[in-house]
Amino acid sequence: MTDTDKTIADLAARVEKLLAEHPPAATDRLEFLRARFDAGLAWVHFPEGLGGLGLPRELQAHVDRLLARAGAPDNDPRRNGIGLGMAAPTILAYGTEEQKKRFLRPLWTGEEIWCQLFSEPGAGSDLAALATRAERDGDHWIVNGQKVWTSGAHKARWAILVARTDPGAPKHRGMTYFLCDMTDPGVEVRPLRQITGEAEFNEVFLTDVKIPDSLRLGEEGEGWRVATATLMNERVAIGGGDPRREGGMIGVVAGTWRERPELRTPELHARLMRLWVEAEVARMTGRRLRQKLAAGQPGPEGSAAKLTFARLAQQLSGLELELLGAEGLRYDDWTMKRPEVVEFTGKDAGYRYLRAKGNSIEGGTSEILRNIVAERVLGLPPEPRTDKDVPWKDLPR
Amino acid sequence: MSDELDLLYTDVEESVRDSVRSLLAKRSTPEQVVRVYDGDRSGLAELWQALAAELGLAALLVPEEHGGAGASAREAAVVLEELGRYVAPVPFLTSAVVATTALLEAGATDRLGELAAGERTAALAVPFSTAPGRAVPAVSVDGGVLQGSVHAVAGALEADLLLVPVRTDGGLELHEVSGGDARVTPVTSLDMTRQVADIDLTGVASRRIAGADAAERAVGRALETGAALMASEQYGVAQWCLDTTVEYLKIRRQFGRIVGGFQALKHRLADLYVTVESARAAARYAAAAVAAGHPDRSVAASAAQAYCADAAVLAAEEAIQLHGGVGMTWEHPAHLYLKRAKADQIALGTPGAHHALLAALVDLPAA
Numbered sequence: 014m015t016d017t018d019k020t021i022a023d024l025a026a027r028v029e030k031l032l033a034e035h036p037p038a039a040t041d042r043l044e045f046l047r048a049r050f051d052a053g054l055a056w057v058h059f060p061e062g063l064g065g066l067g068l069p070r071e072l073q074a075h076v077d078r079l080l081a082r083a084g085a086p087d088n089d090p091r092r093n094g095i096g097l098g099m100a101a102p103t104i105l106a107y108g109t110e111e112q113k114k115r116f117l118r119p120l121w122t123g124e125e126i127w128c129q130l131f132s133e134p135g136a137g138s139d140l141a142a143l144a145t146r147a148e149r150d151g152d153h154w155i156v157n158g159q160k161v162w163t164s165g166a167h168k169a170r171w172a173i174l175v176a177r178t179d180p181g182a183p184k185h186r187g188m189t190y191f192l193c194d195m196t197d198p199g200v201e202v203r204p205l206r207q208i209t210g211e212a213e214f215n216e217v218f219l220t221d222v223k224i225p226d227s228l229r230l231g232e233e234g235e236g237w238r239v240a241t242a243t244l245m246n247e248r249v250a251i252g253g254g255d256p257r258r259e260g261g262m263i264g265v266v267a268g269t270w271r272e273r274p275e276l277r278t279p280e281l282h283a284r285l286m287r288l289w290v291e292a293e294v295a296r297m298t299g300r301r302l303r304q305k306l307a308a309g310q311p312g313p314e315g316s317a318a319k320l321t322f323a324r325l326a327q328q329l330s331g332l333e334l335e336l337l338g339a340e341g342l343r344y345d346d347w348t349m350k351r352p353e354v355v356e357f358t359g360k361d362a363g364y365r366y367l368r369a370k371g372n373s374i375e376g377g378t379s380e381i382l383r384n385i386v387a388e389r390v391l392g393l394p395p396e397p398r399t400d401k402d403v404p405w406k407d408l409p410r
Numbered sequence: 411m412s413d414e415l416d417l418l419y420t421d422v423e424e425s426v427r428d429s430v431r432s433l434l435a436k437r438s439t440p441e442q443v444v445r446v447y448d449g450d451r452s453g454l455a456e457l458w459q460a461l462a463a464e465l466g467l468a469a470l471l472v473p474e475e476h477g478g479a480g481a482s483a484r485e486a487a488v489v490l491e492e493l494g495r496y497v498a499p500v501p502f503l504t505s506a507v508v509a510t511t512a513l514l515e516a517g518a519t520d521r522l523g524e525l526a527a528g529e530r531t532a533a534l535a536v537p538f539s540t541a542p543g544r545a546v547p548a549v550s551v552d553g554g555v556l557q558g559s560v561h562a563v564a565g566a567l568e569a570d571l572l573l574v575p576v577r578t579d580g581g582l583e584l585h586e587v588s589g590g591d592a593r594v595t596p597v598t599s600l601d602m603t604r605q606v607a608d609i610d611l612t613g614v615a616s617r618r619i620a621g622a623d624a625a626e627r628a629v630g631r632a633l634e635t636g637a638a639l640m641a642s643e644q645y646g647v648a649q650w651c652l653d654t655t656v657e658y659l660k661i662r663r664q665f666g667r668i669v670g671g672f673q674a675l676k677h678r679l680a681d682l683y684v685t686v687e688s689a690r691a692a693a694r695y696a697a698a699a700v701a702a703g704h705p706d707r708s709v710a711a712s713a714a715q716a717y718c719a720d721a722a723v724l725a726a727e728e729a730i731q732l733h734g735g736v737g738m739t740w741e742h743p744a745h746l747y748l749k750r751a752k753a754d755q756i757a758l759g760t761p762g763a764h765h766a767l768l769a770a771l772v773d774l775p776a777a
Contacts (some may be wrong), residue, residue: 274775293713294713320681383676386683387680392660393671
């Protein structure tokens with residue numbers, strides 16, 4: 014028996030124990046999720062006591078399968094994508110012990126939803142240009158500014174926030190990272206209606222919001238370094254893909270193709286097969302990336318996965334509308350709504366086509382990601398900069 | 411680790427890579443390889459001898475009981491990555507992978523020892539463009555001698571042994587012919603580093619090595635394994651093209667700047683990097699699936715071949731374009747890679763042929 018086999022056997026025993034002590038059929042959903050976290054089976058690669066067992070990330074899929082088979086509830090990761098994909102790994106990497114203990118458990122169980130207060134009207138792709146100020150006031154910080162494109166802010170209990178704390182420093186060096194209580198006075202969330210008709214994103218106005226210094230994540234002035242860790246995790250989370258064959262958009266189109274023979278044409282078939290192969294290869298690329306990262310933190314390679322994901326989602330959702338022909342001329346509903354979960358493949362074909370346009374913008378535009386790959390992976394010369402070593406306050410805006 | 415195939419490289423695979431690469435770096439440089447285009451094939455047998463005998467590459471896929479190394483498709487795939495990186499003019503794919511697999515699957519194991527030792531090489535006598543499951547034998551048998559000819563066979567020039575699929579009333583048979591008995595005519599080939607040849611077998615005596623079912627399986631598996639593993643060669647070609655182009659764009663100056671700093675070029679190279687990394691994952695999965703005898707092996711082979719064939723061609727075309735004028739010259743090795751990539755795109759089934767195979771395998775019918 015190899016060490017890995019032993020670990021898998023040990024994990025299976027832990028799952029058995031959890032199921033025996035908390036039979037899913039007879040246990041409250043939240044109670045079960047809390048017990049699962051406490052048993053270290055939430056994310057096995059996290060440390061013991063923080064929902065994990067310090068094991069390779071790869072083994073999580075094994076645990077998930079066993080629990081799914083037993084009919085155990087899952088934590089509905091779509092409801093808290095930013096919390097799970099971005100806030101959690103950043104808190105784990107940079108948080109104090111108190112912060113980790115306080116935040117990770119309710120984050121994982123979905124009791125507390127998270128959002129990300131990063132982008133601003135004047136700082137999207139150039140995130141380090143952000144202007145939201147945080148000024149120290151004793152053991153607190155007073156925050157003023159405006160954020161935008163904040164997915165899920167209307168249902169979030171907490172936010173990860175980057176703000177400028179030293180306008181006299183060059184832009185990358187004068188920022189600090191905070192955890193922000195969305196129920197604090199001075200936090201105002203306004204829906205931002207998008208191309209789909211829905212308001213999945215928001216504008217967030219911060220007026221004299223008081224954040225205790227104990228909710229600072231990382232050192233003062235280290236905000237860019239911490240944010241970079243979040244962004245790399247974000248790209249892996251967005252581009253990481255589905256471990257199943259035909260997971261995601263390709264599955265939607267392939268399903269329609271199988272069920273609706275009358276829609277088939279040779280030209281569409283050629284495009285479908287090409288995209289099927291690309292989706293399958295993207296799945297293997299994601300799998301290889303996961304295997305590579307099993308022990309380490311995401312590097313710039315996550316940007317490559319996200320580039321592929323965005324391109325495929327857009328090409329496939331466009332193909333789907335053409336495949337549907339006359340049906341593709343309809344749209345489900347233009348009524349303004351504020352959705353509970355972020356849907357990439359749910360709803361109807363028209364929604365999918367329009368929503369996919371965001372995939373190459375959110376979490377880093379494809380243009381910025383190509384620069385990252387070119388500079389940090391391939392080592393090509395950086396873009397010429399006019400803002401280097403200039404104090405942020407002296408930059409033209 | 412759970413039931414997921416490992417797509418990374420093991421230490422053993424990395425050490426196989428190191429030894430292949432260091433030998434090729436000495437004995438298969440672009441200056442040496444380009445000579446085959448001017449008809450100078452001297453030294454090719456010695457190069458293969460060194461790889462086959464010194465490094466044992468010919469024996470990789472041959473089980474130990476037949477005098478081989480008993481390694482798996484994963485190691486063979488790593489060898490092909492390096493052979494692609496050097497566009498090495500050796501019959502590893504045609505003899506040590508395709509023909510060896512055919513012999514193994516046909517249960518005709520008596521020749522494997524000499525193949526494993528690198529003393530002789532073999533070739534499967536089908537057009538190199540044949541996709542798995544699509545072999546249509548042009549040769550028949552009559553009174554113990556063969557009738558017919560086969561065009562564009564890879565590895566035939568150097569082959570001591572030809573494995574010939576033969577059409578009979580009872581179905582496909584696999585016959586063996588001594589290379590010296592067939593009339594083999596070299597063809598001026600797009601890829602002279604893997605020159606194809608026409609074979610006339612009319613009147614040649616043969617030995618039947620497999621009957622209908624076994625022959626069908628042997629030819630199918632040989633082509634499928636070849637397609638699966640050639641993806642690694644295509645990845646190797648693509649990786650060389652990417653690496654070489656990136657290095658060039660870091661030193662080449664125009665308009666007072668390093669050319670690689672222009673965003674239009676950076677973005678093209680970033681996209682190419684994404685494609686090449688994806689090709690590597692596809693090729694690794696195909697190799698791992700073949701090595702494990704995984705039920706997904708046919709899907710993996712066709713997906714990898716469909717993707718990697720285009721990836722290699724794209725990488726070679728981009729390398730030539732981004733090198734500018736120098737990329738079009740005979741002196742710069744980029745053309746060797748384009749010729750190999752384009753020939754590989756046609757070999758063992760075009761991407762379109764593999765899309766058709768996949769459509770059947772994953773239930774996405776054309777109409």
